Amino acid sequence: MLNERIKPIVMPKWGLSMSEGKVTGWLKRPGSTISIGDELLEVETDKITNVVEAGETGVLRRVLGEPGTVYPVKALIAVLADPDVPDDDIDAFISAYAVPASEDDGDAEAGPQYHTAETPAGTIRYAKRGETGPTVLLVHGFGGDLDNWLFTIDALAEKATVYALDLPGHGQSNKQIADPSLSGLSKAVLGFLDAVGVERAHFVGHSMGGAVSMRTALDAPGRVASLSLIASAGLGEQIDHGYIQGFVGATSRRDLKPVLETLFADRGLVSRQMVDDLLKYKRLDGVDEALRALSASLFAEGRQASVLASGIADARTPTLVVWGEEDRVIPADHAQALANTAQVAILPGAGHMVQMEAAGKVNALLKDHIAKAD
Amino acid sequence: MSRKISMKQAINEALDLEMRRDPTVIVMGEDIVGGTGAQGEDDAWGGVLGVTKGLYAKHGDRLMDTPLSESAYIGAAVGAAACGLRPVAELMFLDFMGVCFDQIFNQAAKFRYMFGGKAETPVVIRGMVGAGFRAAAQHSQMLTPLFTHIPGLKVVCPSNAYDAKGLLIQSIRDNDPVIFCEHKNLYGLECEVPAESYAIPFGEANVLRDGDDVTIVSYGLTVHRAMEAAATLVKDGTEAEVIDLRTLSPIDWDTIVESVERTGRLVVVDEAHPRCNLATDIAAFVGQNAFGALKAGIQMVTAPHTPVPFAPSLEDLYVPSADSIASAVKRTLSPKGASPRIAA
Incomplete structure (x- = not known):
């Protein structure tokens, strides 16, 4: 079958609510030889602009996605094939290509994409993707929500059953936080896993979510198969207190935008939609109190209250540490705290939201680490 | 949810x-x-x-x-x-x-x-x-x-x-x-x-659309007309920033002035009568505080100085339309800056 040598490149689906994306420009020309991980093109959604990386090798035989044009998710935007595949076969492939139906009917409504679980810590919103392989839990950071994993969740779900939750006080989960400490958040996470019937999972934590994951590994080691700590809190005292205070205090777009720009190496990634979505979250009753309680408990006086590195080093949980070299919120050299016991990767050109800014590389590291640890 | x-x-x-x-x-x-x-x-x-x-x-x-x-x-x-x-x-x-x-x-x-x-x-x-x-x-x-x-x-x-x-x-x-x-x-x-409760603070305008060529300020129904106008202006290569005031008192002067300082052009749209309204208020404030940023005369698009007509055909002409807003934008972009306003 020649068709197996022809590899479609399609409009990716980033996050649970994306239904279409705009091709903003190609970074490779037709005829280029493509390796896995090569940056192919830029795509803009209403949430964010990002680079699409190649997942396969071949020659870029056709470029179909026109810059400035919006395509539905999974629409064919380019074709990769080896040089000896005849042009006629490629043309036949293109004309026969049909956009696969969306997995969930009417996904713009996002109904089936999100679920809620009733837990001792209140109602927790979560997403679940994938049905096979090891179970993975994604834990976002301070002020974040499960959509911080929009470039991560589907990539990991190819070979895993992936849960992503909104922590108490965050996203669309219950806004009351009974115990705003790492232990309290860790208990809330374990309560969530109980509610969805998961005994043991590979924990992937970003920023404060990394510290929550470490706390869980120390308190309930049987339930943490491995740790992936991304720009994690809990590995040193230093943190940009200006960011925390700015995020908590901002009530307008003008105040919040420069604060969010601290999160990225490329400040241009902060879209208006991202700012608006966060403002909508921050305006909900209870959120201000929740964020203030967490920041007072975890980051009082501009220092991280809990440093868990030595405990994790002793616990021998298989651990991956990933950082963006240009992280302005928590310095990348905190990764060295686990240099002797964990795999450490510092990625250039990325900031605190490294799982978004260098999604392809972070996803590859996560997949590899989880496969080895399982 | x-x-x-x-x-x-x-x-x-x-x-x-x-x-x-x-x-x-x-x-x-x-x-x-x-x-x-x-x-x-x-x-x-x-x-x-x-x-x-x-x-x-x-x-x-x-x-x-x-x-x-x-x-x-x-x-x-x-x-x-x-x-x-x-x-x-x-x-x-x-x-x-x-x-x-x-x-x-x-x-x-x-x-x-x-x-x-x-x-x-x-x-x-x-x-x-x-x-x-x-x-x-x-x-x-x-x-x-x-x-x-x-x-x-x-x-x-x-x-x-x-x-x-x-x-x-x-x-x-x-x-x-x-x-x-x-x-x-x-x-x-x-x-x-x-579904939950949330409060939007007063005095925070909402920027509905980013643009570098002209600022359109409005509130209420005519915000949607301004967005329609902005969508048609794109075809001429004009990117309009559209600001929805949300609250008129207090008013978010900072967002208006910061936008005009970037775009240099201002169109204010108000469904009220043309005298002593939000459009004249904002035009005066920008004229006084950001005059140096203006590349063209400020344009106002308002209802006419008449009672609201009962005849449907006249009532439809009464409310500022997307076309009249787009025309006002074009007046700010014309080489002479601003020609005298012609009553709609």
Whole structure:
């Protein structure tokens, strides 16, 4: 079958609510030889602009996605094939290509994409993707929500059953936080896993979510198969207190935008939609109190209250540490705290939201680490 | 959880949530329940267009049908507010404010000032504004400039369901009198609205669209006309920034001036009459404070200086259209800057 040598490149689906994306420009020309991980093109959604990386090798035989044009998710935007595949076969492939139906009917409504679980810590919103392989839990950071994993969740779900939750006080989960400490958040996470019937999972934590994951590994080691700590809190005292205070205090777009720009190496990634979505979250009753309680408990006086590195080093949980070299919120050299016991990767050109800014590389590291640890 | 609901439902939900949260919140007005105190079905109306429908079943006597006497019940609402309740009084059509204006601008708006800060008046007076509903000259006006003129009143005019809910919750929680202006032709418009309570702070304009070529400022229904105009202007390569004021008093001068400093061009759109309105107010402020940034004369797009016509064909011409806004933008882009305004 020649068709197996022809590899479609399609409009990716980033996050649970994306239904279409705009091709903003190609970074490779037709005829280029493509390796896995090569940056192919830029795509803009209403949430964010990002680079699409190649997942396969071949020659870029056709470029179909026109810059400035919006395509539905999974629409064919380019074709990769080896040089000896005849042009006629490629043309036949293109004309026969049909956009696969969306997995969930009417996904713009996002109904089936999100679920809620009733837990001792209140109602927790979560997403679940994938049905096979090891179970993975994604834990976002301070002020974040499960959509911080929009470039991560589907990539990991190819070979895993992936849960992503909104922590108490965050996203669309219950806004009351009974115990705003790492232990309290860790208990809330374990309560969530109980509610969805998961005994043991590979924990992937970003920023404060990394510290929550470490706390869980120390308190309930049987339930943490491995740790992936991304720009994690809990590995040193230093943190940009200006960011925390700015995020908590901002009530307008003008105040919040420069604060969010601290999160990225490329400040241009902060879209208006991202700012608006966060403002909508921050305006909900209870959120201000929740964020203030967490920041007072975890980051009082501009220092991280809990440093868990030595405990994790002793616990021998298989651990991956990933950082963006240009992280302005928590310095990348905190990764060295686990240099002797964990795999450490510092990625250039990325900031605190490294799982978004260098999604392809972070996803590859996560997949590899989880496969080895399982 | 967020779902799509109309602006009418969003207002109803804001009232319901605040009545649950705060036992001092009461709702009063003409036929806001319908049928109470008379033979017939309770909750038959829920307001003239059904905005308060269903609230009586949930909150009972905290909703009060009043006699057809605006001067009496608006006065009662103002007095109740000064004595510790948080009344939301529906004036049906805000055009009726004429008969109860003393209670609002001479009493409610002045209590905090005249009693040395010892009195607060947390009253919300909400009702319909705007043309296009075939409701004729006495039920169609955009009187927002009159309210904005009075110190001590806060004036809110949402353009969509999300803003309406968050701004009404903020209005009820605010300790000063708020005039909450609901454009009747936006009641059916739906958008994503969280089911939870949330408050949108006053004095924060919403930038609906980014652009570097011209700033369009508006509020209420004409925000949507401005967005239509911006969409057509893209075809000529013009990127308009569209600012929705959301609240007229207080007003977000910073967002307006920062935008004009970047674009150098300003078009202000107001459904009110052309004299002494939000458009003239904003044009004067920018002229005084950001003159150096302007590359062209400021353009104003308003309703004409006439009553709202009853003839549908004339009423359709009365409200600023997307075409008239796009034409105003083009005038700011013409080589001569700005030609004299030609009345629409």
